[in-house]
Amino acid sequence: MSREGGKKKPLKQPMKAQRELDETDLKFIEDEKERKLKEKLMRDALLKGKKK
Numbered sequence: 001m002s003r004e005g006g007k008k009k010p011l012k013q014p015m016k017a018q019r020e021l022d023e024t025d026l027k028f029i030e031d032e033k034e035r036k037l038k039e040k041l042m043r044d045a046l047l048k049g050k051k052k
Contacts, residue, residue: 021029
């Protein structure tokens with residue numbers, strides 16, 4: 001009697017090494033945060049204007 005029925009679980013992938021961030025990476029991340037915040041504020045203002 002074998003218990004090999006069904007889907008097999010995939011093996012766990014090894015954890016990726018934490019990448020060192022340099023100045024350009026940090027600047028890019030900061031710019032992305034600012035851009036997303038501005039987009040959210042504009043979207044909220046647009047939706048607020050439509051409710052009237």
